[in-house]
C-alpha cells in the first residue's frame with residue numbers, strides 16, 4: 001500500500017478500502033459497510049449527498065468541506081464494491097476536460 005503523500009488521497013483511501021474488503025476486521029468501518037451490503041452503501045451515499053446539499057444551502061464552508069469528504073469517502077466504498085479504480089473516474093473527467101458541458105450533453109447517446 002502506498003503512502004498518501006506519494007499518491008493522491010482518494011487513491012490512497014481506495015487502496016485501504018480494498019484492503020479492508022479483502023481482510024475484514026471487526027474494528028473496520030469499511031468492513032462493516034461491506035458486511036451490510038450494497039444497499040447499505042447506496043443508502044450512505046444518498047444520506048451523505050443530502051447532508052452535502054443541506055450544508056451547501058447553509059453556506060458554512062467548514063461544514064461543506066466535512067460533508068463533501070464524507071460523500072467522497074462513501075463513493076470510494078461504492079467504487080471498491082465493484083473494483084473500479086478511481087483512476088477510471090479521473091480518466092473520464094480528463095476526457096471531458098475542456099469540453100463544454102452543453103456540447104458534451106448534446107453528444108450523449110442517451
Ligand SMILES: N=c1c2ncn([C@@H]3O[C@H](COP(=O)(O)OP(=O)(O)OP(=O)(O)O)[C@@H](O)[C@H]3O)c2ncn1[C@@H]1O[C@H](COP(=O)(O)O)[C@@H](O)[C@H]1O
Nearest residue numbers: 013016017020027028029030031032044047069070073074
Ligand atoms: N475517510 C474515511 C471516513 N470518512 C468518514 N468515515 C466514517 O463514516 C461514518 C459516517 O458517519 P455517520 O455519522 O453517517 O455514521 P454512522 O451513523 O455511525 O453510520 P451508519 O450506522 O449509518 O453506517 C463514520 O463512522 C465516519 O467515521 C470514514 N471512515 C473511514 N475513512 C477512511 O477509511 C480508512 C479505513 O477505515 P476503517 O475501515 O474504519 O479502518 C480510514 O483510515 C480512513 O482513511
